[in-house]
Amino acid sequence: MTALSLIAWVSLLAWAWLAFGQGRFWWTDLRLPPRDPGAPRPSVAVVVPARDEAEVLPLSLPSLLAQQYPGEARVILVDDGSTDGTGDLARKLGEASEATVAGETSEPGEPGEPGESAGALPLTVTSPGEPPAGWTGKLWALRHGVELAGDVEYLLLTDADIAHAPDSLDSLVAAAETGRDGSRDGSGNSGGYDLVSQMARLSVATRWEQLIVPAFVYFFAQLYPFRWSNRPGARTAAAAGGCTLVRREALARVGGVAAIRGAVIDDVNLARLVKRGGGRTWIGLADRVDSVRPYPELGQLWRMVSRSAYAQLRHNVLLLIGTVLGLALVYLVPPVMLVVGLVTLSPTVIVPSLAAWALMAVTFRPMLAYYGRPAAETLLLPFTAALYLLMTVDSAIQHWRGRGAAWKGRTYPAPDQHGEESELPAR
Template identity: 65%
Template sequence: MRSSQGTTLADPRVAATLVRPLRQTASVMLLLWTSGLSLLCWLWLALGQGFFWRTDLRLPPHRPAPARWPRVAVVVPARDEAAVLPLSLPGLLAQRYPGRCEVILVDDHSTDGTAEVARKLATDGGLPLTVSTPPPLPPGWTGKLWALRHGVELAGGAELLLLTDADIAHGPDLLAALVAGAEAERLDLVSQMARLRTETGWERLIVPAFVYFFAQLYPFRWSNRPGARTAASAGGCTLVRRAALERAGGIAAIRGAVIDDVSLARAVKGSGGRTWLGLAERSPELRVLSVRPYPGLAPLWRMVSRSAYAQLRHSPALLVVTVLGLAMVYLVPVAATVLGLVAGRPVPLALGAAAWALMAATFLPMVRYYGRPHPAALLLPFTALLYLLMTLDSAVQHYRGRGAAWKGRTYGAS
């Protein structure tokens, strides 16, 4: 067929002229649908995911003193922690606990003099300190959980166990507040998410999002609801009843877990226990503060990537779904906003901007909790991109045999 200008429809120039609008229309429709879907995702996340973005779950402000203060043992696993112990251990030894209490530091075969530093920090008038080293690590155990098991065995007749990390500084009234809350609410496990350091630029960018993503994955309100499937705790500060721990199978029940805090909460809750998880208070008397520094991007990257693929149960299918989900939820709103603005497409622009604004609004409470300026909430898509890359790197390191590496040890799938 020939046109009036002497060209045919088979002419490449004519075909290109006809195909170009179709491609443009398909691109616009793809942008329209993805931006609309992203906005729907954010509406569901904001309203249907246990209000994960709220930061109001703290210990009750008025906790009645129990009629009898139960005996408590604080168990601290430590491997090559000589640098941070002077910032953390004195706070544990200075706890103002009305009942009987002791601190057990388990030196997990350190090479930097951790045990010697701990013994030097023990002062007269504080809680008694025991420093012990466990037997060599057996197959199937992570180092931290083997150390915790050893400390729990040394705890003897303690009714409650405070499991904490060597890099966590505690306010002097924290232990009494945790015990009072557990006794008043008849809880088997009480945990607080420690406030992480936000002194460097990378810490200020990545740390608030780290806690935000954790809460999104394990909504605290769902975790605290008896009978709900969701269960989580924070390894830096977990008070657990010995009876509940034994009912759940003890530390041995989770011996190979890389994400041990979540595994512990699941074990306790799965055996009929009641658990509670919230954010740490800001007051110095009740603080739960991480003193471990992350001076650059590399140590923060390792902190996230060493357990990210384990969180996905080392499943390639879950990895693909997670990457696509992160892109849809966190990256599409920015892409739709920018492309809609550049191409003059008001509908994708409006949908993308609305999703981005809703994303920032849910992140704002966590930004305020960490004392960051409000505009920092708009940077969440960039931080989410970093987490996406960290997750991919975690999978790569796993298949190279270097996944879940920590303090000279590497753990595979559990």
């Protein structure tokens, strides 16, 4: 066997393991179950950290205020030092929501009198000031919002660019209370969940979004198989920071937001923390929770990935080298070796390369279908993986230049200086 044949066969073996031994990461069936409309609903506070979000807030905040939740609920938007009028805009949107509901529910001749059957969720807009040393801005804002929430049973931590369907909050709480999920294998846990997270559906309106976004979610699920994460006792734990419901008691039990105060990758750290504290977690894909933030240009998507990629590798050079080699072996070797095999007319190179690429395409197809993209785009995954490889290397370079983990005017140092969990695996 030649060296080229050996490389091709190793790549195929890697794909055989990923396809059949990596927790069925490529299945997209994990969704929230149907709600039980008759069950009581505990109290909830929705905490929204927001920094310079005036562009997207009109598309997201009204969806939270309009939640149809049959229980006590409120929204707390924490303005994290915005300079674009985010806080003032949030207040105006809250007033407009209240006025709309009042107009729809008032009786004729009694304008402005709210009815008893409907109502906008109450909104509080607050600001904690600049974060102290050792805190990321988002987590400082979340801590402030959690404290302001008071003695509620659940906290929905959701980003300012996430729009929710009217029954989103009710569905999340119902899943947490019952411990049931929407998987085909019925893997829900009796006794309920302490953390329920949905990966919001990202925008795929532009060509670059269509190329990058489905692969982003696919890679995340590959490294953090949802079924493994949802299994009690398993080491794997993951959450999607854009939409995470957590029991207040479970969060307090593990030290609250302060326990991950310096974490750039806050969502995975939170899930790991809750799970280590004996809590049950669940993560799945969303059907009616959507990101409204557009990424029309490659540069914007590049910055989204590269700002945290090296932090996901624990700022470790050896992990960086291993990740680059792994991406090359798994995603770049099959198409490159297939071309080489066809040129050299070598069946021992062509067969494993073609089989590896076929497994790559088959496992990527469900995610493309979830995003409404054609099957032909499975053939572009090696190119997209090459872009992710370059983004990861760029993330390390930016860190070495002192510009790593930069986001909206803030740059955060390595985690050992700010208390991020040192055991966080690469994502």
